[in-house]
Structure formats: C-alpha cells, structure tokens
Amino acid sequence: MTSISRRNFGSLLGSAAAGLSIAPLSNLVAPGRARAAANPGFGPLEPKYPTNMAALPADRQNIAYMTLPQPFKYSVVSYAGQIMRDGNPLPGAADGMAAFAGARGTTILVRNHELTTSGTAVIAPSHATYDPAVRGGTTNMVVDGQGRLIEQWGSLAGTERNCAGGLTPWGSWLTCEETTAIRDGVRHGYVFEVAPSGYGHPMPLVGLGRFNHEAAAVDPVTGFVYETEDRGDSLLYRFVPTVYGDLHSPGKLQALRLRDFPTGVNTSTGFLSSLNAPFAVDWVAIEDYDPAADTTRSEGRSKGAALFSRGEGCWYADGLIYFVCSNGGELGAGQVFAYDPDSETLTLVVESTDRALLDAPDNITVGPDGRLYLCEDGSGGDHIVTVDHDGSLAILAQNIWSGSEWAGACFSSPGHAMFVNMQGDGLTFAITGPWRRAAR
Numbered sequence: 001m002t003s004i005s006r007r008n009f010g011s012l013l014g015s016a017a018a019g020l021s022i023a024p025l026s027n028l029v030a031p032g033r034a035r036a037a038a039n040p041g042f043g044p045l046e047p048k049y050p051t052n053m054a055a056l057p058a059d060r061q062n063i064a065y066m067t068l069p070q071p072f073k074y075s076v077v078s079y080a081g082q083i084m085r086d087g088n089p090l091p092g093a094a095d096g097m098a099a100f101a102g103a104r105g106t107t108i109l110v111r112n113h114e115l116t117t118s119g120t121a122v123i124a125p126s127h128a129t130y131d132p133a134v135r136g137g138t139t140n141m142v143v144d145g146q147g148r149l150i151e152q153w154g155s156l157a158g159t160e161r162n163c164a165g166g167l168t169p170w171g172s173w174l175t176c177e178e179t180t181a182i183r184d185g186v187r188h189g190y191v192f193e194v195a196p197s198g199y200g201h202p203m204p205l206v207g208l209g210r211f212n213h214e215a216a217a218v219d220p221v222t223g224f225v226y227e228t229e230d231r232g233d234s235l236l237y238r239f240v241p242t243v244y245g246d247l248h249s250p251g252k253l254q255a256l257r258l259r260d261f262p263t264g265v266n267t268s269t270g271f272l273s274s275l276n277a278p279f280a281v282d283w284v285a286i287e288d289y290d291p292a293a294d295t296t297r298s299e300g301r302s303k304g305a306a307l308f309s310r311g312e313g314c315w316y317a318d319g320l321i322y323f324v325c326s327n328g329g330e331l332g333a334g335q336v337f338a339y340d341p342d343s344e345t346l347t348l349v350v351e352s353t354d355r356a357l358l359d360a361p362d363n364i365t366v367g368p369d370g371r372l373y374l375c376e377d378g379s380g381g382d383h384i385v386t387v388d389h390d391g392s393l394a395i396l397a398q399n400i401w402s403g404s405e406w407a408g409a410c411f412s413s414p415g416h417a418m419f420v421n422m423q424g425d426g427l428t429f430a431i432t433g434p435w436r437r438a439a440r
Contacts, residue, residue: 042069042386042437047400050076050429052148065401065422065429072397072433077149077419078141080120080426085151090139091120092426096164096215096313096363097408098173099419100196105145107412108196109419110155110173111428112138112162116181124157128199131158131186138162138175138194147417147430156200160188163230164313164363164407166216169223170245171196174205176213178230180294189294191216191227193247205247208239209289211296215314215363217321219341226321226339228311233266235300236308236323236339238283254283255300256339258346264301268309268328268335271348278345281306306346308337313364313375322349324361326377329353334361336372336387350387357393358385363407368415368435375406375420382406384420397431411435 045067052075053061060079068074080092095112102108113122115136122137136159141152156162156175163178173194180189189211190204208216214230223244227237241251258265259280284303286296301307309328314321321339328335333352340347350372352358359378367373372387373396382405384397399406404424411418418431 042394042396042434043071045069045395045398048073050074052076063401065399065427067398067400068431069396069433072431074429074431075147077143077147077428077430078152079428082152084139084153086123086153088123088154089120090152090426091115091122091135091137093119093423094421094426094428095162095407095423096166096175097410097419097421097428098165098167099410099412100167100171100173101413102142102197106150107143107147107417107419109141109143109410109428110138110175110194110196111141111408111421112136112165112175114161114163114178114423116160116179122154122157124154124199128154128156128202129158130156130192130202130204131160131183131188133183133186134158134160134188136160136162136177138173138200140194140196141428143419143430145416147419147432155198156192156194156202158202159192163213164215164228165191166218166225166314166316168193168218168245169220174216174218174225174247175200176216176227178212178214180210180212189213191247203248206290207241207249207251207253208247209237209253209286209296210291211237211294214312215323217314217316217323219316219321222341224341226314226316226323228308228314228323229297230310230312230326231297232309232327233297233301233307234309234311235297235305236311237286237300253286253289255286255297255303255305256281256346257284257304258306261306262304264304264306266307266309267337267348268307268325268332269330271335272330272351272353275348275351278340278343278347281339281344281346309335312362315364315366317366322364322366322372324364324374326360326362331355333359333378334374336361336364336374350391350393352393357395361385362405363409365409365411367411367418369437373409373418375409377405377407379403384409401425
C-alpha cells in the first residue's frame, strides 16, 4: 500500500485541496454550544450583482443573486440551457461539485445533476452512459484563472439523482446516486467514478454498497472511502479496498458503531452536552452490500451501527473526515461530526441551536482559511455558513433571488475562488475575495 503522510495531503490533491488545513479538532468548537457571531472576519452582507452581468443573456441581467460581505464579488460561470461543446444543453439541478487543477492555470470542475426521469437530460457518449432511461449524471467544465468559462461537456449519463459525491486523492470524482430505484431491471443506488478531463466509467462501484448515497470522502493515507446516506436513520459507511486507488477491486463495506453503545444509538438527540467530546468507535461488517431491496442500513443497524439523521455532505481535511447530518440535533436544524481515523474516535463538532444561523446544512467543504463552509438546504432564505476555529457560526452569503439551495461549494487552488451552485436555478458561480484572511 502506498504510504502517504497526512501532512502533505494538500500537495497530493493539488487543486482540490492545496493549502487547505484546519486547526486541531480540539480548537474547532469550544466546550458548550457554538457561539454565534454576526460575521467574524468578513463583515456585514450587502446585495451584489455579478461582475460579468453585461456578458449574460438579457434574462440573466439586472439580477442581484446574492448578498456577500463588502470585500467579496462573484460572477456567473454557467447556467442551465447553455449549449455545451458537445452540442447539448446544460442540464439543471446542479448539486455536488469539486475543483481540479487543469493545464495552464485553468480549473476543471466536475458537477453533479440531481435528475431522475424528468428535466433536461445529461447526455454523454455511449461509453459513458449507464442507463439511458434516466437523466442524471455529471458535466465537466474548464474555467480560466479569472473564473471565466472555457468549455463544458457531459461526462457521465444514465445515472439517477446524482446528489453529492467526493474527490479522490488520485484525482477523480466519485458521483453518488441518491436512490435505490430499479428501472426495467437496471439497479440504481451506486457510486461511479469520473475523470475530470475526460469521462465517467459507466460501471458502478458495487463494492461501495447499494443504498441512498449522498457524499463520499477518501482518506489519502489508506484509500478508505467514507460514505454518507441521506435517510433519517442513516449510517456512516466505509469501503476498505484491497488495492489502493482501485475501487473496482474487492474490498469490505463496513458501518460505524460507537463502542459505548454496542447495540446501537441514534445520534440525532442527546449528544449536544457531549459537544467536542470524542467517542471511541469500531466498525461492523456489511455482508449484503448489493441487496435487491433497500436493506443495507437494516443489516448495519442489526449489528449495532450508530444512526445519523440524514447524513449528507462529507469532506476530508487535516486528517479528519467531516460529515453533516442535515436535520440532526435537539432543534433538528443540523449537526457536523468529525471522525478521526488515527484515534478511531467520532466527535460532534457543530450542532445548530439557532435556525437563523444554521438551518439544514447539506454540502460541506473546507476553505483556504481553515474554516468549514456549509451549504444550507433549509427554508426561508438559504445561506452559505462558515464555522470558525473557535466554533463561531457566521453567514457568508444568502440567496436573495430564489428559494434554491446552495450546493457543491469547493475551492480552486490556491484558494482564489469558491465555486458553488444554486441547485434549483442550475447556476454555477465563482466567488472571489479575501479567503485567506486568518480565522479568529
């Protein structure tokens, strides 16, 4: 197995995470509940127009899509309906996304489209199409150093409800199906791998399990893949491959169990008083990893696996696997956990106690300043929320144009721009500003 130091993870992932590191877990959230702050480090929000408004179609102009702190600005990179290089229109429902380094200072984005049997289909060549009966998949785009679109194309088609996913340390994107549908005998509910500068492989990664996938994060040291499941009684899974970097190789699927609760526990309530306290974990085997019915989590639960309330975004940074529970917590407004594979512990690092500051977090990423960035999928004005090193929560941006959720937040290298989607509007933005300003 390849030996990789966690300390040089940034250089290993290049554009996807170069220069990103966070404070030690013990510093992330102070004991007690996370403190609220108006906008630590960034300042008050104000409505803003895109900097490239004059270059947009008439129906996209004179729209202030979001509020941002004064030093920040944004441009519209792409929008649903654009004709791509392959002659097909860009689909909507843009969801999870990651950024990779391209040639000559460009950035390549791989973007999910959470579609089923309706909406504009993702179209890709036959060698990159799994099931023509469904319309989800991925598109790739190349942008220059100023965040301007160069080209985009359909890279994987025939997959369903491509919600989130995750990048790998060997430079690919894992796109996850959030479904367990069977359509004309074709099973869905899998993970597929996509090349940033090419196309996806239409053969599902069956060993990673068949369930209501949401997101994935890969530990660059071991190559283990950690997976979330968008269910109210979801589990946290990991796939242990036989061969590092080869997810088609045989392996083992496992689910996390808290050793203090060997017969199982629901983590959605009762854990706020243990904020920042690590719990020892072990892993139970999932034998039937490709079931005909939606029973993967039932097997794990029968073996004492811990339950999480709607596991969603997942991200690796600084030796930790962060994952979001969208409606976990006493208030039901969201939690963030961190798993430490070195110490085999799980820690609740964020729990929302105020929906005005954090409501239904979904996708997650880590910025060049070390903050966590959470994309909300709540009601009443969705935000991008930051979590500072001391646990303070702040609103970075608000969607003031529509009711669409934010999705797919990720950073280019060396952290000059955040790329993010408004899912329902099929819009992708590049937000620039003082990302490297030190967290308090």
